[in-house]
Amino acid sequence: MEIISWLEQNKEQFFKLSDQIWELAEPSFGEYESSELQASFLEDKGFDVKRGIAEIPTAFVASYGKGKPIIAILGEYDALPGLSQKAVPYKEPIEGKDYGHGCQHNLLGTAGVAAVVTLKEYMEKNGIKGTIRYYGCPAEEAGSGKTFMVKAGVFDDVDVSLCWHPGDMTGVWGMNVLAVYSVLFRFKGRAAHAAADPYHGRSALDAVELMNVGANYLREHIIPEARIHYVITKGGGQPNVVPPEAEVWYYVRAPKISQVDEIYQRLIKVAKGAALMTETEVEIIFLEGNSNLLMNRTLEKIIQNNLEKVGPPIFDDNDTDFARKIRKTISPEQLESSISFMAKLGWITEKQKEEFKQKLFFDMVAPHVPTDLALPGSTDVGDVSWVTPTSQFLITTQTLGTPGHSWQNVAQAGTTIGKKGMIQAAKVFVLTALELFTDQKKLEEVRKEFEEKIRNEPYKCPIPDGTKPKIKPRPVKK
Numbered sequence: 339m340e341i342i343s344w345l346e347q348n349k350e351q352f353f354k355l356s357d358q359i360w361e362l363a364e365p366s367f368g369e370y371e372s373s374e375l376q377a378s379f380l381e382d383k384g385f386d387v388k389r390g391i392a393e394i395p396t397a398f399v400a401s402y403g404k405g406k407p408i409i410a411i412l413g414e415y416d417a418l419p420g421l422s423q424k425a426v427p428y429k430e431p432i433e434g435k436d437y438g439h440g441c442q443h444n445l446l447g448t449a450g451v452a453a454v455v456t457l458k459e460y461m462e463k464n465g466i467k468g469t470i471r472y473y474g475c476p477a478e479e480a481g482s483g484k485t486f487m488v489k490a491g492v493f494d495d496v497d498v499s500l501c502w503h504p505g506d507m508t509g510v511w512g513m514n515v516l517a518v519y520s521v522l523f524r525f526k527g528r529a530a531h532a533a534a535d536p537y538h539g540r541s542a543l544d545a546v547e548l549m550n551v552g553a554n555y556l557r558e559h560i561i562p563e564a565r566i567h568y569v570i571t572k573g574g575g576q577p578n579v580v581p582p583e584a585e586v587w588y589y590v591r592a593p594k595i596s597q598v599d600e601i602y603q604r605l606i607k608v609a610k611g612a613a614l615m616t617e618t619e620v621e622i623i624f625l626e627g628n629s630n631l632l633m634n635r636t637l638e639k640i641i642q643n644n645l646e647k648v649g650p651p652i653f654d655d656n657d658t659d660f661a662r663k664i665r666k667t668i669s670p671e672q673l674e675s676s677i678s679f680m681a682k683l684g685w686i687t688e689k690q691k692e693e694f695k696q697k698l699f700f701d702m703v704a705p706h707v708p709t710d711l712a713l714p715g716s717t718d719v720g721d722v723s724w725v726t727p728t729s730q731f732l733i734t735t736q737t738l739g740t741p742g743h744s745w746q747n748v749a750q751a752g753t754t755i756g757k758k759g760m761i762q763a764a765k766v767f768v769l770t771a772l773e774l775f776t777d778q779k780k781l782e783e784v785r786k787e788f789e790e791k792i793r794n795e796p797y798k799c800p801i802p803d804g805t806k807p808k809i810k811p812r813p814v815k816k
């Protein structure tokens with residue numbers, strides 16, 4: 339198709355943009371330069387850009403076109419701490435740098451940018467009606483940027499949203515994720531000399547410990563798919579002072595947001611009980627929350643069809659050589675767990691497992707396997723899927739077995755292995771958006787599935803009113 343070859347011929351500018359964001363590697367809610375790079379890039383291409391949407395300085399939306407339908411592509415650009423790494427196939431951090439693109443969000447966001455630029459090119463030439471939007475979504479790794487954006491209503495008029503994630507396989511995401519709440523419990527007691535007059539003290543640390551005991555008893559009486567995990571973030575200063583302040587940070591996860599909420603209400607009772615027992619006070623600080631995904635099987639099928647047309651990325655000798663060196667740093671257990679996950683998804687058969695262990699790359703498009711299983715993890719794409727039909731896919735941007743959030747991930751995101759996958763992702767976006775722009779019946783089918791599901795189970799945003807995103811201050815220019 340002509341438009342796909344246009345994208346191939348013009349890909350260098352997107353390679354460059356991806357590399358710039360890879361080098362910047364900024365933290366969640368601190369992606370000032372990365373978001374500005376994309377926003378001004380799109381502005382230069384003639385997009386109407388609104389910065390600082392949802393009161394988040396690093397969130398923006400870029401639009402082109404007029405009226406309905408409105409098709410949105412979601413992009414991310416935040417990096418991870420402790421993962422500074424050069425684009426080399428051995429572990430070597432970049433001096434003076436802490437963050438690295440360990441989840442390859444430099445590719446994730448730039449594929450969306452490439453797709454909307456390509457779509458604008460085609461829509462202009464061919465007089466296609468409708469609006470294409472790119473949403474610059476900050477803080478996926480920590481902070482739930484999209485959930486705050488959903489709460490602010492920025493997706494309310496969108497007809498369909500599309501999303502992808504870089505990975506070590508290529509296929510449509512047909513599996514759910516767990517919904518999650520992230521909450522701090524801060525206890526306040528009374529300080530005292532722990533030897534001289536402990537009886538005057540009221541230990542906030544006691545309250546944290548008793549709360550944890552209560553939560554651990556609660557585990558037996560919740561659904562087995564749920565997860566409760568915690569860390570003590572403040573436990574006192576030194577043993578001769580009865581701790582006047584202590585704090586514990588909890589995650590509650592379950593397949594459905596309603597189940598998370600039910601467990602959370604019981605956890606609040608545990609916290610209040612601990613405060614009552616210890617004569618302390620508890621303050622509950624809700625940090626963030628993500629819903630599970632509202633799957634849209636109709637949209638998944640459309641994407642699958644386009645993914646098959648586009649195919650997996652084709653790698654050359656340089657890429658293969660790089661991947662072979664990376665593979666040597668990956669343990670057999672890591673490879674095994676990656677391959678087993680593919681089998682669990684139904685993307686390869688049990689029989690194919692041995693064959694795939696020998697491959698450097700996942701070199702096909704996986705079959706579409708819708709499943710009600712939930713991946714034991716969470717994403718803020720979940721909330722978007724409750725306000726607009728949303729589906730996701732994966733494209734190979736790394737050698738098989740590459741662990742998530744690893745230096746190997748960072749390294750490959752800075753090479754042509756990552757960038758070739760990124761361009762394939764952009765192509766899938768382009769074909770899918772065009773199909774939805776031009777085939778009204780298909781768009782209606784996608785919307786119908788969404789509306790039927792949402793009618794049975796209306797959306798409730800997990801973030802309570804008044805909760806603010808944890809924006810990082812803009813770094814001072816040296």
Ligand SMILES: [Zn+2]
Binds near residue numbers: 441442443478503
């Ligand atoms: Zn990610």
